[in-house]
Amino acid sequence: MQSQPVESEFVTVRRHDGGVAELVLDRPKAMNAVSTQMARAIGAACADLAADASVRVVVLSSAAERAFCVGADLKERNSLSDAELVRQRPTTRGAYGGVLELPMPTIAAVHGFALGGGFELALACDVIVADETAVVGLPEVSVGVIPGGGGTQLLPRRVGAARAAELIFTARRVEAAEALSLGLVDSVVPVGTDTAEALDLAGRMAANSPVGLRAAKRALRLGHGMDLAAGLEIEDAAWRTVAFSGDRAEGVAAFNEKRKPNWPGQ
Numbered sequence: 001m002q003s004q005p006v007e008s009e010f011v012t013v014r015r016h017d018g019g020v021a022e023l024v025l026d027r028p029k030a031m032n033a034v035s036t037q038m039a040r041a042i043g044a045a046c047a048d049l050a051a052d053a054s055v056r057v058v059v060l061s062s063a064a065e066r067a068f069c070v071g072a073d074l075k076e077r078n079s080l081s082d083a084e085l086v087r088q089r090p091t092t093r094g095a096y097g098g099v100l101e102l103p104m105p106t107i108a109a110v111h112g113f114a115l116g117g118g119f120e121l122a123l124a125c126d127v128i129v130a131d132e133t134a135v136v137g138l139p140e141v142s143v144g145v146i147p148g149g150g151g152t153q154l155l156p157r158r159v160g161a162a163r164a165a166e167l168i169f170t171a172r173r174v175e176a177a178e179a180l181s182l183g184l185v186d187s188v189v190p191v192g193t194d195t196a197e198a199l200d201l202a203g204r205m206a207a208n209s210p211v212g213l214r215a216a217k218r219a220l221r222l223g224h225g226m227d228l229a230a231g232l233e234i235e236d237a238a239w240r241t242v243a244f245s246g247d248r249a250e251g252v253a254a255f256n257e258k259r260k261p262n263w264p265g266q
Contacts, residue, residue: 016202018207019054022195033075057206092149106125117149163182209247
């Protein structure tokens, strides 16, 4: 069962059972092209979700039939002066950074086109579930810019520096099967099931300790790229935040009593 959705222009937030929230990109007539207003809505929704201790996992999905998100609204961009583009930049970064900095696990549910900034929104998530219609890519150099929503940093963390360079420099689009083989997405599911599969995965994640989920994500994110010794110190710091928590006490008690835990979330 899901609660009444919370809506704002271009974004809808739906609450599902078990602490799962679904952040729906909802500008279907423009295939979710990210305008200034939409970027502002994404950033605001992410800030609200990040501050909500009841949210255990977030699924980023799309209400557009043919696309997850086609990236920046180039029609709007074409109308902006250089000064206006500079002023817009913090708002745009706030959208991509808002998704990237969510403290709980995040899953992107991708179908159709996920290009440029659209693919960068997916890359900002921890896991990407794509259906068989998915087409992903970072084509920014073909229109005279570069990936500016985190793509130059997030893509090589997924697929390695050389593969990321090839994909960014050629600006090519990658269909679902190849995207899976290259590690651009984490699973490919039947047409039309990406959101349902992502929500199912989110439910399985959300059954675990909220404190543990957030601490594990923090250790994974902060430790990436560190040398082993530094990474282990980051892990130890995250461990200390959960070792004396109510969730840890409840988890151990539930295990010994052979029952499902009732996580206090603290």
